[in-house]
Amino acid sequence: MPLRLHRMLAALALAIASTQSSAAAQSRSPDSTFADLSRDGNGVAALLRPITAGFSGQTAEAAFKAIAATARLSFTLDPRLSGMQSRITIPSSVRSAAVALIEVADASNLRVRVSPSGQIIVVEARASAPAARSATPDTTRRDPVVLAAVHAEAERLERVRFASRTDVGGISITGRELRSAPAFVEPDVLRSVQLMPGISARSDYTAGFNVRGGENDQNLILIDGYPIYSPFHFGGIFSTFIDATVGRVELHRGGMPVQYGGRLSGVIDVSPAEPTSTGTHGTAEVSLVSSSASVGRVFADGAGSWMIAARRTYADAIVNRFSSDTFPYHFQDGQAHVARSWANGVRMSATAYAGADVLTPVLNYSFDNWWGNGVAGVTAAKRFDNARLFGIRLGDSVTIEQRASLTRFSSQIAIPEIVYLATDRVTDRRLAGSIAAHSAGSTRTLGYELSFQDLDYHSNSSFAGLADIIPFDSIRQQSRASSVYADQLWRPTTKLLLQVGGRVDAVQASDWIGFSPRVSMKYWLDRNLAVTAAAGSYAQWMHSLGREEEPIQPIQFWIASDSTLPVSRSHDAIVGVERWMNPTRFFHVEAFYKRYDDLLTPNPYNDAGVRGDEFYRARGASYGADVMLRQLDGGPFSGWLAYTYSVSTRERADGLRYFPTQDRRHNLNLVGSWRSGAYTLGARANIASGLPGTPLIGGYIRARYDPIARRWTPDATFDEQVIPGEYNSVRFPKYSRIDVSATRAGRMWGASVSPYLSVVNLLNAHNPAGFLYDYSTRSNRASVPNLPFAPTLGVSIAY
Amino acid sequence: MRIDARRIAAATALAVLAGCSQEEPLLPSAHEVIVHALLDAGARDQYVFVQTTNGAFDEAKPVAGALVTLTLPDGRSLRADEERDSSRFITDNDEPRVTSAYRFSLDKLGFSIVPGGTYRLRVELPDARVVTGHTTVPNAVAISIMPPAQLFNYVRDTLSLAWPRVPGARSYEVSVNSGGDALHGPNRNPRAIFADTSIKLNSRTLEGSGDHDFFVRGYMHRLIVSAVDSNYYDYYRRTSDSFTGVGVIGHLAGALGVFGSIVEIDARMLDVR
Secondary structure, three states: OHHHHHHHHHHHHHHHHHOEEHHHHHHOOOOOOOEEOOOOHHHOHHHHOEEOOOEEEEEHHHHHHHHHHHHOOEEEEOOOOOOOOOEEEEOOOOEEHHHHHHHHHHHOOEEEEEOOOOOEEEEEOOOOOOOOOOOOOOOOOOOOOOOOOEEEEOOOHHHHHHHHOOOOOEEEEEHHHHOOOOOOOOOOHHHHHOOOOOEEOOOOOEOOOEEOOOOOOOEEEEEOOEEOOOOEEHHHOEEOOOHHHEEEEEEEOOOOOOOOOOOOOEEEEEEEOOOOOOOOEEEEEEEOOEEEEEEEEEEOOOOEEEEEEEEEEOHHHHHHHHOOOOOOEEEEEEEEEEEEEOOOOEEEEEEEEEEEEEEOOEOOEOOOEEEEEEEEEEEEEEEEEOOEEOOEEOOOEEEEEEEEEEEEEEEEEEEHHHOEEEEEEEEEEEEEEEEEEEEOOEEEEEEEEEEEEEEEEEEEEOOHHHHHOOOOEEEEEEEEEEEEEEEEEEEEEOOEEEEEEEEEEEEOOOOEEEEEEEEEEEEEEEOOEEEEEEEEEEEEOEEEOOOOOOOOEOOOOEEEOOOOOOOEEEEEEEEEEEEEEEOOEEEEEEEEEEEEEEEEEEOOOOOOOOOOOOEEEEEEEEEEEEEEEEEOEOEOEEEEEEEEEEEEEEEEOOOOEEOOOOOOOEEEEEEEEEEEOOEEEEEEEEEEOOOEEOOEEEEEEOEEEEOOOOEEEEOOOOOEEEEEOOOOOEEOOOEEEEEEEEEEOEEEOOEEEEEEEEEEOOOOOOOEEEEEEEOOOOOEEEEEEOOOOEEEEEEEEEO | OOOOHHHHHHHHHHHHOOOOOOEEEOOOOOOEEEEEEEEEOOOOEEEEEEEEEOOOHHHOEEOOOOEEEEEOOOOOEEEOEEEEOOOOEOOOOOOOOOOEEEEEEHHHHOOOOOOOOEEEEEEEOOOOOEEEEEEEOOOOOOOOOOOOEEEEOOOOOOEEEEOOOOOOOOEEEEEEEOOOOOOOOOOOOOEEEEEOOEEEEOOOOOOOOOOOOOOOOOOEEEEEEEEEOHHHHHHHHOOOOOOOOOOOOOOOEOOEEEEEEEEEEEEEEEEEO
């Protein structure tokens, strides 16, 4: 094995040595010539990004900056150019950034020029005719006036959000920033999300995570806005999101806007990456266990784009090729996204995802085991300017959006040899739509959501112990939920932004209707400092049967509220401060308090033959504060410091008060990425306090009565029982881990080739995920460790 | 060797993470009483077994000198006789023998197990700890005759059984004993499985879940269907979680274990070949 490792390292070193520095490549193609910007964007991908905004009385300078911010352009302008302060009016429409810039330039008698590398400058338009010269030359001597060129870096989206949204509890991060963190085997968006403040996981093998003290089924996970139910592979170690398809991730850790319903604690919306380059481009990623590839391009002169991607693990193929042993497992994903805008203000997009984990037959066991997700969704939107309804002007512009999606999660574990069968099917059909009216200083939104869930869960086994991971039950349900919401974002003064709304949800099977008000505000103390506050109520009617205490939760199984299972509620309040220290560095701190009512926690004593005993009812609270200091991507260093202090308590209906298993008091993450020339070094350090656990203080032999011989004997199958101490009365040891990575960016055969080496748990810190106790022969306990020291390598290719 | 699926899963996980698991010695710290007691409507003697443990399997000690009483549905209270008898409670070789048995003899004490009746158990240990529990007997009359043997082809046959629902029964237990020596027979301990009001059994039933298959070729099998109360059902329908300890449901106050009741409602003799 060491020999193989040396060979792999040598191969990696060779690959690194043979690639060319991308920096060097860039240095050989300096920007030397500028040309007038044409409507096709001069071949610069960023100039093909869609712009929908219109302008009404703004200065040309403001319009240029707005376009630059939206399309993330980097350009140079001189505010003293005569046309810069021209007031312009351009109706909104969907067009490329290039066309929008040309429109502004034409309206203000300016000219936009662009270099081959995409550098943009704004200059005076060509004089239409030379002015008549004075007959007498000017003989006065004056010093030449040197106009200070302004290098206007497009404002970062985070900064734009700071200026335009209340955004309490929210974090927005690009896929690029997430993948800068060292990763186990390959970059993974949901693992990286757990490095954010307020977010943690029970163990490294948990298909879920906890947001600000909430249980791990309280998070709505969306792919392009469409729900996905169990987005994990391999027992939670990997997520279903193919790295190349991740454009941006929006997190809501509380204070969720009204359009989000059905979960109590958090929302994670993973937006797909959209190609911006002309021509066909793609990526390929080869790691130790999987390969993925993506390909995409823009079309219709930049008004549309598509991307497809696929991934498959191949440990099974490698083991089967080189060993007589078999590795009977693989997972696979496929994702496609297409978007298209039209000049009449219509935009349509569609996203599809399918993935599966497959356990293939091994030895003589006739496995038939698989689980996976499927998502298909389509969105249509149209923007109207100066829209009127029954003669009433609705606003400067109105956007109508309609969404439809179909989500499936299916699993089947069938092992006849040991009499075991577990199947779970969730089919979620959803219609949603909204109408948003925008006017100066105000946006009003009305929306609806109809969701239909068909659920079919069955699990039984002669292994009673398996019920701890996959509860035995047989449940078929149909759930219907109807929701309407309204929301107004209002800026009463330049320093104050208010967002007030409410959501009404009706859950048919529970005969339940609930109102969830939401309010948030931001008050700017100065341009770079704001205080924020939010409060809201939330409801959840889909619940996971997975038990939080289990260190290994490979899959989540979902059932719905009905006449026996109430709809859970939570109410939160958040106050915070956000300060920007410079255009790429900011800090925010938020304190939160969350109260739960009718919380459903899985009942480990449930009886498969009894409906309604699947959960305990509980109530409780989570409170604390989290801090984030973040350096945005763009310079040589990017990263963040995230610290969370959190306390969670629960009280069951039977009176048991306890700290739930996710009650992690302190959690500190330091994530950094340094670029130096062709190299990017990444590091992540995490230290977190221990989670609550139940000590097992002994064991005993369970005897069983033999009605035939009329005597007691050790229970033939499950005689060794453990004796638990007080529930969650001790704390597991703290968790500490340092991960590092190194990537070299280079070019080979015209493609960007970036080999990388990543080491998880560099110091091989021992972090128990749980303990197994043995009181049979020699009393001891053995830890089940979280991820140990694990070096991985791979290569990313982009062309 | 006893098999626990959780241990198998955990062992697999440990194997995957080979070398990373750490063991540390740990002294048991339990201070528990264990009571195994059952009212068998078909038996003339009812037994109660009392042990104490500090949590180590090999240190569960039988308790002598306890005061064990049973309160009948009519309010009478009977005291059990303490006997030195280790044949009624079989333990593995590495575990202490249970030598003290507390017997309620129906014939000697002049009482019967009344279908639907509620019985209350009280155990007072010499160290003053007290255990209480109660059970309501399923409302059926126990069968007393074992029918003649029928041939059962191990490879081909499936036994289908159905029985009427019994008032007061929480579930039904199907027990199979393949006979032979109690410690060295092919099924040293009886195999048992819960069912509703019917079951189909063949040689693959419970395969992989323990030491032996449900049926063993070449042996005469006795099969009994019992209506059981909720104490009995709850105590045996789950096993404790290796990580968290939850799972086993006891209804005794002051002790681990069970005080339940069963009524045999069907019986078969199978000659498995």
